[in-house]
Each structure stands twice: as structure tokens, then as C-alpha cells.
Amino acid sequence: MPPYVAYSLLLRGQSVISRNIFKRYTHSVPRTLPCFSLEGKTCVVTGASQGLGSQILAAFVLSGARGAVVDLKLSSANKAVDELKAEAKRAGLTAPEIRGYECDVSSKDGATNTFDQIVKDFGKVDVMVTNAGITGGSPAETYDLDDWKQMLDVNVNGTFMFAQAAGKHMIDNKIKGSIILVSSMSGSIVNRPQKQSAYNVSKAAAGHMMRSLASEWGEHGIRVNALSPGYIQTAANEGDEMEELSKEWVKMIPLHRIATPEEFRGTVVFMASDASSYMTGADIIVDGG
Numbered sequence: 413m414p415p416y417v418a419y420s421l422l423l424r425g426q427s428v429i430s431r432n433i434f435k436r437y438t439h440s441v442p443r444t445l446p447c448f449s450l451e452g453k454t455c456v457v458t459g460a461s462q463g464l465g466s467q468i469l470a471a472f473v474l475s476g477a478r479g480a481v482v483d484l485k486l487s488s489a490n491k492a493v494d495e496l497k498a499e500a501k502r503a504g505l506t507a508p509e510i511r512g513y514e515c516d517v518s519s520k521d522g523a524t525n526t527f528d529q530i531v532k533d534f535g536k537v538d539v540m541v542t543n544a545g546i547t548g549g550s551p552a553e554t555y556d557l558d559d560w561k562q563m564l565d566v567n568v569n570g571t572f573m574f575a576q577a578a579g580k581h582m583i584d585n586k587i588k589g590s591i592i593l594v595s596s597m598s599g600s601i602v603n604r605p606q607k608q609s610a611y612n613v614s615k616a617a618a619g620h621m622m623r624s625l626a627s628e629w630g631e632h633g634i635r636v637n638a639l640s641p642g643y644i645q646t647a648a649n650e651g652d653e654m655e656e657l658s659k660e661w662v663k664m665i666p667l668h669r670i671a672t673p674e675e676f677r678g679t680v681v682f683m684a685s686d687a688s689s690y691m692t693g694a695d696i697i698v699d700g701g
């Protein structure tokens with residue numbers, strides 16, 4: 413065979429090979445940085461049956477993680493698991509491992525036993541999101557003390573107990589994990605016109621809890637940050653009164669709208685993954701401005 417024919421065959425062969433390699437590594441999913449991947453991580457999200465929590469877990473699962481849904485009722489948690497699995501399947505993920513757990517985050521034994529069970533089932537926990545929370549309000553001068561205590565029990569004590577269980581597990585097992593406390597813009601501003609002093613106080617506590625834990629656990633490589641959303645379209649903001657209030661809120665928001673829960677997916681993947689490996693003690697405010 414004359415050398416120029418051999419050379420042109422060689423070139424054609426090379427271009428076929430490189431076309432095949434290119435085909436293998438390009439697919440319909442747009443490219444992103446590998447440091448955003450949560451492949452092989454186990455992520456726990458409290459209050460993940462609905463609203464913001466279910467979107468946080470969906471984002472983690474779609475980024476390659478295994479996940480635990482923790483909520484008040486097992487039936488709601490399992491329903492969320494089925495929905496998450498269906499979404500993962502539509503996105504082309506085969507058999508993602510997601511499980512539901514029943515737990516009232518404000519109960520001491522509940523938090524410890526549930527966390528231990530999750531570790532038994534998955535072997536380890538790399539990412540903990542304390543999202544379970546309640547809202548509500550009343551004028552400060554007549555605020556019922558039992559309601560005030562319940563708000564702090566769920567939003568502060570429930571947050572601490574799950575963060576504590578995760579922190580201890582990560583320290584004992586040398587896991588350089590990420591802990592995300594869901595706070596709120598209400599932790600650093602006072603919302604108007606609704607009167608919700610207990611909620612505001614509970615979210616400010618979550619913010620300073622995050623800074624304290626970040627400071628204590630940094631030496632173990634554990635990162636602790638807070639996600640502070642503005643108003644989101646969830647059950648917490650439903651009803652006629654909320655609809656009236658939201659007209660007032662929208663006027664004060666520079667982006668002039670309330671967020672959808674899906675809009676937090678990117679932020680939480682950033683916070684949970686190596687994409688934010690040098691970020692700890694940060695309050696990430698996502699509130700439309």
C-alpha cells in the first residue's frame with residue numbers, strides 16, 4: 413500500500429476513534445464541575461416530606477447521593493421517597509437509595525434513635541440538613557408562652573439535636589462532612605407586617621448555633637453553614653391571610669416575587685459538596701434581594 417494511502421487511513425481511523433470517545437463522554441446532561449458531585453455521599457434532611465426539604469433532598473439525589481427523609485409521619489416520608497425515586501428515574505438514575513424515617517425532631521430520644529438507625533442503614537452520614545421547622549406568630553405582648561416554647565423546641569432544640577448527632581458521628585468516624593442549618597432571612601431581619609417574634613428569635617438562634625458549631629468542629633474538617641431563605645411558596649405560606657401578606661412582601665423584595673422551593677436546589681448542592689470546601693461559618697442568604 414502506498415504510504416500516502418496508509419497515512420490517510422490512519423487519520424480516518426483516528427477521527428473515528430476520537431468521535432467515539434467524544435460520543436461516550438458527551439450526553440444530554442449539560443456539563444458542570446466534578447466538585448459539585450455528591451456521588452457516594454449519604455445525606456439526611458429533616459422535614460423532607462414536602463416544601464423546601466423535599467427539594468433539598470431531590471437536589472442531593474440528582475447529584476448522586478443516597479438520602480434519608482426524616483419527618484413527623486412515616487407515611488408522608490415514604491410518599492416523598494416514592495416521588496423522589498420517580499424523579500430520579502426520569503433523570504436516568506437507576507435505583508437511587510432513599511429511605512423514610514418517622515421522627516419528631518424536638519424529642520430527645522427520637523432524634524438520637526433516628527440518627528443511629530440511619531447510620532445503621534446507610535453505614536455513615538456525610539451531609540446533614542436540619543430543615544424541619546414550624547412558623548406562626550402572634551403580637552409579642554400577648555404571645556402564649558407554650559406556643560413560644562414549642563417554636564423554640566422544634567426550630568432550635570430540634571436543629572441542635574440533629575446537628576449534634578451528625579457532628580459526633582462525623583468526629584468519631586473522621587468524616588469531613590457538611591452540616592447545613594436551615595435558618596431564615598428572619599434570623600437577621602424582622603419581617604413586616606406580620607408579628608412573629610418567636611420565629612425570628614428561633615432563626616437568629618439557628619444562625620448563631622451555626623457559627624458556634626463551625627468554630628468548634630472546624631478542626632475536624634467538618635463544615636457548618638446556614639441557608640437563610642426569604643419567602644418561599646410552601647405550605648408555610650398558604651392560606652388567605654398569607655396571600656394578603658404576600659402582596660405586601662412582594663413590594664419589598666427587589667426581585668418582586670416569592671421563590672419556588674426548586675430555586676434552592678443549586679445553592680444546597682454547592683453548600684453540601686466540595687464546591688464549597690473552604691466555606692464554613694457562613695450564612696447564605698437567598699431572599700430575592
Ligand SMILES: NC(=O)c1ccc[n+]([C@@H]2O[C@H](COP(=O)([O-])OP(=O)(O)OC[C@H]3O[C@@H](n4cnc5c(N)ncnc54)[C@H](O)[C@@H]3O)[C@@H](O)[C@H]2O)c1
Pocket residue numbers: 458459460461462463464465482483484515516517518543544545546547566570594595596597640641642643644645646647648649
Ligand atoms: N417557606 C418560607 O417562606 C421559609 C422561609 C425561610 C425559611 N424557611 C424554613 O425552611 C424550612 C422548611 O420550611 P417549609 O417552608 O418547607 O415548610 P413546610 O411546612 O412546607 O415543611 C416543613 C416540614 O417540616 C416538618 N416538621 C415540622 N415539625 C417537625 C418536627 N417536630 N419533627 C419533624 N418534622 C417536622 C413538617 O412535617 C414538614 O414536612 C423551615 O425551617 C422554615 O422555617 C421557610
Ligand SMILES: OC[C@@H](O)C(O)[C@H](O)CO
Pocket residue numbers: 547548596597598603608641642643644648649
Ligand atoms: O410565616 C411567614 C414565614 O414563612 C416567614 O416569615 C419566612 O420564614 C420568612 O423568613
